[in-house]
Amino acid sequence: MYHLIFVVKIKNNMRVCIFGSGLSSLTLAKALVNQKIYVDVIDRKKVANINYSRTLGISKSNVDFFNDYIVDIRKNIWKLRKIEIFTDNLKKEKLLNFENNNEQLFSIVKNHEIYEILDKSLSNNKYFKKIYSSNTISYLNNYDLAINTDYLNQINIKYFNKKISKKYNSFAFTTIIRHKNILNKTAVQIFTKYGPLAFLPISNNETSIVYSIHNLKNKNKINVKELIQKYNFKYDIKKIEKIESFELKSFSLRSYSHANILAFGDLLHKVHPLAGQGFNMTIRDIKILLDIIKEKINLGLPLDSSVSDQFEKKLRHKNFIFSNSIDLIHEFFNFERKLKSNILSKSVKALGKNPSVNKLFTKIADRGVLF
Ligand SMILES: Cc1cc2nc3c(=O)[nH]c(=O)nc-3n(C[C@H](O)[C@H](O)[C@H](O)COP(=O)(O)OP(=O)(O)OC[C@H]3O[C@@H](n4cnc5c(N)ncnc54)[C@H](O)[C@@H]3O)c2cc1C
Secondary structure, X not given: OOOOOOOOOXXXXXXXXXXXXXXXHHXXXXXXXXXXXXXXXXXXXXXXXXXXXXEEEEEHHXXXXXXXXXXXXXXXXXXXXXXXXXXXXXXXXXXXXXXOOOOOOEEEEEHHHHHHHHHHHHHOOOOEEEEEOOOHHHHHHHOOOEEEOOOOOHHHHHHOOOEEEEEEEEEEEEEEEEEOOOOOOEEEEEXXXXXXXXXXXXXXXXXXXXXXXXXXXXXXXXXXXXXXXXXXXXXXXXXXXXXXXXXXXXXXXXXOEEOXXXXXXXXXXXXXXXXXXXXXXXXXXXXXXXXXXXXXXXXXXXXXXXXXXXXXXXXHHHHHHXXXXXXXXXXXXXXXXXXXXXXXXHHXXXXXXXXXXXXXXXXXXXXXXXX
């Protein structure tokens, strides 16, 4: 009896392109080149828009995924073991408290550091190429699968203009405070009467600040440094670095794909920063996209519009629910502020004391609603 074994080796010369070169683009590019897929990143401009006062809170399961499938960021993260939430409405009482047996809950990393690590690791990768051109549309026919992360290019204007959007009438102010050394492993979020204010530790003597201030028509009319000092109850502040501001909007695209073009990153779902979930959603999207792509490669199938169709089917509804739940938190505190009552906060406080509910909140923040 003869056993015939056929070994079929699929020649892997798959090539995709990604438009835009922000954080989502480079993270996805690195995930793909790690799978030996050729990636061309095409951008309109040579200088990326990277911010030096911003940090990212990344959940534990996403940090693990990043280290295993993208690039090792263990040396750059500051691990947090506890998150405490306060509200002006309950004076100095704690509203919620999240911790998990002194384990890492979230990690904070500086935006520019993670960007530089990705950029460096891609620059000498043989599967990676960067192209600069303002005529992005002319490149579309060269690829079976194109991914767009840039909301100012011609592709976005032409194919991805239908979205459900919301303007918060708010600005997010970000900075870094330098303070005396303390054991700095607890993040604090205060729902102040002006909007949510987060203190996010990045070392024992530095803490990043994200203050989203609502109903603000003129951002120059508010003294953010004074408000940070007013609400700070923990740090002996030596210096508050330059304050940067961003207008806050949220939106979800109605359709994730057009022919062989898939929209990606903040372009798909931009959310309010109060829960620190924007980039976390993109990392979860990358996990799913990578699974779809790996399956196609294993079956010897091309990477084409079927990838974007499958991705959209799997994720659009889940992401929509998740984005809306973040908006709901924002509206909840807004509503209570307008009510001038603390009844809602008191109910949330009582609910948060229940260990199963608290565990559920922690899991949702770590993994996303339905993952
Ligand atoms: C204040 C704040 C705090 C945040 N904190 C967290 C957090 O803790 N955790 C978390 O998970 N997420 C957080 N986010 C969300 C996170 O920063 C975004 O999800 C992420 O940076 C999006 O990256 P992106 O590449 O998709 O989009 P972008 O960075 O917008 O880039 C997309 C493309 O557009 C181009 N582009 C962008 N802006 C301009 C411009 N002005 N002019 C020209 N071109 C431009 C870029 O170069 C790039 O090609 C926060 C957001 C804000 C505003």
